[in-house]
Amino acid sequence: MSKLSTIPNMLTMSRVFLLPFFALGFFLERKLGLLISSIIFTFCCITDYLDGYYARTYSQTTKIGQILDPLADKILISISLLFITGFGLIDSITIIPASIILCREIIISGVREGADNFSTSKLSKWKTAIQMLAITIILFANFAENDEFNIWGEVMLWGSSGMAIASGMGYYKKYISQCRK
Numbered sequence: 001m002s003k004l005s006t007i008p009n010m011l012t013m014s015r016v017f018l019l020p021f022f023a024l025g026f027f028l029e030r031k032l033g034l035l036i037s038s039i040i041f042t043f044c045c046i047t048d049y050l051d052g053y054y055a056r057t058y059s060q061t062t063k064i065g066q067i068l069d070p071l072a073d074k075i076l077i078s079i080s081l082l083f084i085t086g087f088g089l090i091d092s093i094t095i096i097p098a099s100i101i102l103c104r105e106i107i108i109s110g111v112r113e114g115a116d117n118f119s120t121s122k123l124s125k126w127k128t129a130i131q132m133l134a135i136t137i138i139l140f141a142n143f144a145e146n147d148e149f150n151i152w153g154e155v156m157l158w159g160s161s162g163m164a165i166a167s168g169m170g171y172y173k174k175y176i177s178q179c180r181k
Helices: 007-025 030-057 063-086 092-114 122-144 147-179
Strands: none
Touching: 007 030, 007 063, 030 063, 030 122, 063 092, 063 122, 092 147, 122 147
């Protein structure tokens, strides 16, 4: 079996493969499209958990998976934030945490590119989980036309943007210390 065809890597690639279908949902009739996008996003979140579980449990961790998994997460979160913002599923003020999250993802991708062996921090894993939960809530709340539930998703985005800053600072400090060696 090639390193790319492990179950964790196939799950990771499925997230990237499904993103155009997630995006397409936003261009369909609103209710149906939101339902499709919500289901696809939720499936992608589940595959994120499962790929890590399978990689650890069955010793299928690969170098390509260590690169692809965080990249797939960043693409999933970034595209989702752009679409929920662009299609007005969140209040305009909530573009602030969305922008913070997007900027952090771009910066950390650059830092990881130039760093030696950067493993994902626990805080970063929690940040990603909360972002995924927040986006899931926002998508389903808009499908159900439930403004109160949508607010909970937005509050979670604000919280995860704080976590994004904190985890980003941790990566930055680690990178700076590597550069000084």
